[in-house]
Amino acid sequence: MNNALKSLLTTCLALTAIGASGAQAAEPLVLQKVMRDLGSNMQTITDGISRGDWELVEKTAPLIADHPQPPLAEKLRIMRFVGSDMGKYKAHDSETHAQAQAVGKAAKAGDGAGVILAFQKLQTSCYDCHREFRKPFVNHFYGTR
Secondary structure: OHHHHHHHHHHHHHHHHHHOOOOOOOOOOHHHHHHHHHHHHHHHHHHHHHHHHHHHHHHHHHHHOOOOOHHHHHHHHHHHHHHHHHHHHHHHHHHHHHHHHHHHHHOOOOHHHHHHHHHHHHHHHHHHHHHHHHHHHHHHHHOOO
């Protein structure tokens, strides 16, 4: 077994042990920053829509569609927590990706009505994911707040 594979296996085993012990995150997940940045980008798009600044909307939409991913170790913790609901979790992310791309495409075409419709669908996809996963995530990784 090569060193990289041994290292990955050791990391996975350590993460499994941490998860089994019920330990909470000592510091915020990278996902928390990703979500804050997504929120900021959503606000930027809202501003662009309100001013008809389709260039700003087009430039910002990919920041949502192709948002950064948490590091592997954090992804494994999240996957372990989400468990059998991973398909739903991924479906929400895929829907968000698709709708953000639709926002950008409509903005590129200067189609204001299309931007607004796609943005409404994007907001709904965010809401649906948050409705299902936000509270359990916060409770699990940070304790009840």
